[in-house]
Amino acid sequence: MSVDVVILGLGYVGLPLAQQAARAGLTVTGFDVQPPVVASLAAGRSHVDDLSDADVAEMLAAGFHPTTDERAVAAAGTAVICVPTPLAEGDGPDLRAVIGATEAIGRNLRPGMLVVLESTTYPGTTDEVVRPLLERLSGLTAGIDFHLAFSPERIDPGNERFGARNTPKVVGGYTPACTDRAAAFYGRFVDTVVRTRGTREAETAKLLENTYRHVNIALVNEMARFCHELEIDLWDVIRAAATKPFGFQAFYPGPGVGGHCIPIDPNYLSHNVRSRLGYPFRFVELAQEINATMPDYVARRAQNLLNADGQAVHGATVLLLGVTYKPNIADQRESPATPLARQLAALGATVLYHDPHVPQWTVGDVEVSRTDDLEGAATSADLVILVQNHREYDADHLAGLAKRFFDTRGVTTDRQAHRL
Numbered sequence: 001m002s003v004d005v006v007i008l009g010l011g012y013v014g015l016p017l018a019q020q021a022a023r024a025g026l027t028v029t030g031f032d033v034q035p036p037v038v039a040s041l042a043a044g045r046s047h048v049d050d051l052s053d054a055d056v057a058e059m060l061a062a063g064f065h066p067t068t069d070e071r072a073v074a075a076a077g078t079a080v081i082c083v084p085t086p087l088a089e090g091d092g093p094d095l096r097a098v099i100g101a102t103e104a105i106g107r108n109l110r111p112g113m114l115v116v117l118e119s120t121t122y123p124g125t126t127d128e129v130v131r132p133l134l135e136r137l138s139g140l141t142a143g144i145d146f147h148l149a150f151s152p153e154r155i156d157p158g159n160e161r162f163g164a165r166n167t168p169k170v171v172g173g174y175t176p177a178c179t180d181r182a183a184a185f186y187g188r189f190v191d192t193v194v195r196t197r198g199t200r201e202a203e204t205a206k207l208l209e210n211t212y213r214h215v216n217i218a219l220v221n222e223m224a225r226f227c228h229e230l231e232i233d234l235w236d237v238i239r240a241a242a243t244k245p246f247g248f249q250a251f252y253p254g255p256g257v258g259g260h261c262i263p264i265d266p267n268y269l270s271h272n273v274r275s276r277l278g279y280p281f282r283f284v285e286l287a288q289e290i291n292a293t294m295p296d297y298v299a300r301r302a303q304n305l306l307n308a309d310g311q312a313v314h315g316a317t318v319l320l321l322g323v324t325y326k327p328n329i330a331d332q333r334e335s336p337a338t339p340l341a342r343q344l345a346a347l348g349a350t351v352l353y354h355d356p357h358v359p360q361w362t363v364g365d366v367e368v369s370r371t372d373d374l375e376g377a378a379t380s381a382d383l384v385i386l387v388q389n390h391r392e393y394d395a396d397h398l399a400g401l402a403k404r405f406f407d408t409r410g411v412t413t414d415r416q417a418h419r420l
Helices: 014-023 034-042 052-059 068-074 096-104 125-138 176-187 199-229 234-241 267-278 282-292 294-308 337-348 374-380 395-401
Strands: 003-008 028-031 065-067 074-080 114-117 146-150 169-173 191-197 319-320 350-354 383-386 405-407
Touching: 003 014, 003 068, 003 096, 003 125, 014 052, 014 337, 028 068, 028 234, 034 065, 065 074, 068 074, 068 096, 068 337, 096 125, 096 234, 114 125, 114 176, 114 282, 125 146, 125 199, 125 383, 146 176, 146 199, 169 176, 176 191, 191 395, 199 234, 199 267, 199 282, 267 282, 282 294, 294 383, 294 405, 319 337, 319 374, 337 350, 383 395
Parallel strands: 003 028, 003 074, 028 065, 074 114, 114 146, 169 191, 319 350, 319 383, 383 405
Antiparallel strands: 146 169
């Protein structure tokens, strides 16, 4: 039995991709090395925010087949790698999952197949890591016997406007014919396909997108610090600047950056520049320094708010509202709430949290208790910090209940609330 595509890695990137392909009528196999993930999907249960159990049931009804058997690759016309690339020692990407997925494809590669890497990585990975492995294990030659391309994932968890279908898909092939084949594949279920000159350009485009955001967020985070000292309302400044219809895009400060894209991906580019060219990518490294210190800055602001009322942070109860990296989802990857909780605990505070999307939260060896009584906890805590503004929160109402309310997202209008 042949299928149109096998997707390796069934997480935040792979599963939405599988959904769109299945909806377009493609036959889809999903491969993952984690048996619990595969068993859960086979039973119709979703483990990612953007897909419900009903969505998974719809996929299964359309013929979606999750498996841990890599031999399923051999039956597919296209294989897409959507595995995670966390940060390794030295700020480069940890490619172990990419290498594992590539080896699984290489052992099952057939002439005429298309292989696409979607995992975010440094420029050159497709050509220097993936291609040699595929060729060695299969005995086939890229660009002649099989097609090879890179197409960066652009999944934005929780985004209700843009998804896998209507977000333009960048593709860059090892050869022009590889680009054509990848563009034809994605064109079956994505509205717009954008071609690049090759794999390196496609790899770098993803890093540029995230570096652009990283640097601009660092800019407003640094402005938040001195605007506070100068008693300037930065939120009002941004609101005013955003009325300019050209030449300005609004970015907002916060308690730190989270997810995979902003705190991790730009490091791949700076690491690549340092290792290959021998000099730093100064913008990226400065942005990383600023954004990485925001949780510490928030903790110090919290300490100062308590001190101003003659209360020590040691022994104070601090309630954190929202511990995910984005609003209205359960994803906690690289959430700034984690280092913030560690810093507050190190200062001697008793840390509580409330999050309607996170029933359990682990912060290393720091003890953080969950509360279900939102209003009661907000009233009794010595300090409430709005870390993530989920739609379930009425920030002004909670600020009115709290003894002290620190808004790191700039959403309160109550003058009693302290804003970042």
